[in-house]
Amino acid sequence: MEFKNPQEHLEQFNRRVAIAGGLVLICFALLFGRLVWLQVVQHDYYQTRAEDNRISLVPITPIRGLIVDRNGEVLAHNYSAYTLEITPSQVPDLETTIDGLTEFIDIQPKDRRRFKKLMEENKRFESLPIRTRLTDAEVAKFIARRFRFPGVDIKARLFREYPRGGVASHVLGYIGRVTERDQARIEGRGAEANYRGTDYFGKTGLEQHYEFDLHGITGFEKVEVDAGGRPVRTLARSAPIPGNNLTLTLDAKLQEIVEQAFGDRKGALVAIEPSSGGILALVSMPNYDPNQFVDGISLADWGELNNSPEKPMVNRALNGAYPPGSTFKPFMALAALELGKRRPEQAIFDPGYFNFGNHTFRDDKKGGHGTVDMYKSIVQSCNTYYYVLANDMGIDNIAAFMGSIGLGQRTGVDIEGESEGVLPSTAWKKKRFKKPEQQKWYAGETISVGIGQGYNAYTPIQLAQAIATIANDGVMFRPHLVKHITDTKTGTQTPIEPQPLKSLGWKQANVDVIKRALVGVNIEGTGTRAFADAGYVSAGKTGTSQVYSLKGAEYKRHGTKQELRDHSLYIAYAPAEQPKIALAVLVENGGFGAQAAAPIARQVFDYYLLGKLPKGMAPADDAAEE
Numbered sequence: 001m002e003f004k005n006p007q008e009h010l011e012q013f014n015r016r017v018a019i020a021g022g023l024v025l026i027c028f029a030l031l032f033g034r035l036v037w038l039q040v041v042q043h044d045y046y047q048t049r050a051e052d053n054r055i056s057l058v059p060i061t062p063i064r065g066l067i068v069d070r071n072g073e074v075l076a077h078n079y080s081a082y083t084l085e086i087t088p089s090q091v092p093d094l095e096t097t098i099d100g101l102t103e104f105i106d107i108q109p110k111d112r113r114r115f116k117k118l119m120e121e122n123k124r125f126e127s128l129p130i131r132t133r134l135t136d137a138e139v140a141k142f143i144a145r146r147f148r149f150p151g152v153d154i155k156a157r158l159f160r161e162y163p164r165g166g167v168a169s170h171v172l173g174y175i176g177r178v179t180e181r182d183q184a185r186i187e188g189r190g191a192e193a194n195y196r197g198t199d200y201f202g203k204t205g206l207e208q209h210y211e212f213d214l215h216g217i218t219g220f221e222k223v224e225v226d227a228g229g230r231p232v233r234t235l236a237r238s239a240p241i242p243g244n245n246l247t248l249t250l251d252a253k254l255q256e257i258v259e260q261a262f263g264d265r266k267g268a269l270v271a272i273e274p275s276s277g278g279i280l281a282l283v284s285m286p287n288y289d290p291n292q293f294v295d296g297i298s299l300a301d302w303g304e305l306n307n308s309p310e311k312p313m314v315n316r317a318l319n320g321a322y323p324p325g326s327t328f329k330p331f332m333a334l335a336a337l338e339l340g341k342r343r344p345e346q347a348i349f350d351p352g353y354f355n356f357g358n359h360t361f362r363d364d365k366k367g368g369h370g371t372v373d374m375y376k377s378i379v380q381s382c383n384t385y386y387y388v389l390a391n392d393m394g395i396d397n398i399a400a401f402m403g404s405i406g407l408g409q410r411t412g413v414d415i416e417g418e419s420e421g422v423l424p425s426t427a428w429k430k431k432r433f434k435k436p437e438q439q440k441w442y443a444g445e446t447i448s449v450g451i452g453q454g455y456n457a458y459t460p461i462q463l464a465q466a467i468a469t470i471a472n473d474g475v476m477f478r479p480h481l482v483k484h485i486t487d488t489k490t491g492t493q494t495p496i497e498p499q500p501l502k503s504l505g506w507k508q509a510n511v512d513v514i515k516r517a518l519v520g521v522n523i524e525g526t527g528t529r530a531f532a533d534a535g536y537v538s539a540g541k542t543g544t545s546q547v548y549s550l551k552g553a554e555y556k557r558h559g560t561k562q563e564l565r566d567h568s569l570y571i572a573y574a575p576a577e578q579p580k581i582a583l584a585v586l587v588e589n590g591g592f593g594a595q596a597a598a599p600i601a602r603q604v605f606d607y608y609l610l611g612k613l614p615k616g617m618a619p620a621d622d623a624a625e626e
Helices: 007-043 043-054 094-103 109-123 134-148 182-188 207-210 251-264 299-306 327-338 374-379 383-393 393-405 426-432 443-449 458-470 509-523 593-610
Strands: 055-060 074-086 128-131 152-161 175-177 200-202 217-223 229-239 244-248 267-272 278-283 348-352 353-356 359-360 370-372 476-477 482-485 493-495 500-502 537-544 565-576 583-586
Touching: 094 244, 094 443, 094 493, 109 128, 109 299, 109 565, 134 152, 134 200, 182 200, 182 278, 182 458, 200 207, 200 374, 229 374, 251 278, 251 593, 267 458, 267 593, 278 299, 278 353, 327 374, 327 383, 327 458, 327 509, 327 537, 327 565, 327 593, 348 383, 353 383, 353 443, 359 383, 359 426, 359 443, 359 476, 370 374, 374 383, 374 509, 393 426, 393 443, 458 565, 458 583, 509 537, 583 593
Parallel strands: none
Antiparallel strands: 055 217, 074 128, 074 152, 175 200, 217 229, 244 482, 267 278, 267 583, 348 370, 353 359, 476 500, 482 493, 537 565, 565 583
């Protein structure tokens, strides 16, 4: 039997102990290093993570700012109501859950369709409404059965309301749920944090243009939650700041009078304060009820609005471009005076037509108007005078002057989506058409432009701005709807200053010639009947614009389909000696301007200058009795 050396065994054992000890030390070193890494180096990071798990920041949506008219009448405000909401990610069987809810809450098929649409369009939202504006009875019934419906809850939310319904709907616009397009606009402003928890966004009108003023500043609650995410207590609260209030230049009663005056006719009216550019009324008919959009409009209602031949969603005051007809003549006359192409007393003989090349341009009066000077050309609306004048001036001279008073250009009004219209010129035609033979401007085309026909197409707000500029002796203001913005936190009012866009430098003598003729229109011309016994002196010009070419034939109103009848136009201001209001009226397919458009203007002036209401219209609740 062989015996091993004890010393060798001891050394082997010591080596094994040393190796094991080294391994243990290494393991402890690693553990210690990891501990230092977690507790020291990464301390702030993991503390934040732990706090995030323990504390939740809950956004508090601010109250949207009010919109009131110039007299303080509320046009848009908010109210609180209960909403039944579902968080789809927390509901195992959505259809079964909704079916269960219908046993005691009235959920219509349209509510289901809207909810499905919201799920498709707003996937970033955690909870979505299935029913809004619950009654107290419905709230009580749900609370008693809440345990049966995980992922379903009742929330108190603010809703927008337009108390006057469709009145001024194209001015106010409407709000709707935030879409990806809206989110892109929010991100473009760097306002993502301020819109956390916000469901609605301005879509059109003032609601859209002043969205970031009306929205307010979102508040937050710091809430401690348990492991299941349930709130335990509120640790801190930052109150939301309500949105700013808008005070408009608009007169709501005047707006209502105009809308009632149109009745079931289509058209537009824009009334402006010449000395400031403040819009007193901006009407587009037919209108719509913006309250339909607050909860999310149904597909059926949207289809009815969007596909209606009456096009109620189109803002005709800003987007409708129409030939100005004879309302163009005062501007043509002023251009001729300023360019030295005519003197006021210079006259032509009107036989009832004007021959140019192989074409005969006819006057609207058989046999003509005889000898016609500038005053008579405006008062009696003589076409032949302006056929000759347009030929003498040339299209580019006409275009340069009309462009200087804002025709064919966006006015810059504080509503999105304004149209430019069409101001014809040789440069415009080259840009407009592709074929060389179409790009050439023919001298005969200038003749029709001279009476506001041809390629001419302007928006009612452009015409209103142009006549307001004449009323203001050549000083032009930007039309605007907001008078001032009120900070709800400080009460500070920020006015929208009426700063002139430009002063056109017209000779006062030339302006006075046009003004005298415009007064003559309502005293002895085409506006006489509409302004008989008015009690004030007004200035205006009627106009009738063709919807389609007669090609030399005689226009017969009663034998023409409604949609092909001429448009009725009227531009005016009053009082003539010190203008306080200027306007442009258009009645689609209304016929002669003196018959359809001018009487609407009369109602506007009667109310605004005299406080006189149309027959059958009750005074406002807060109006003083006369």
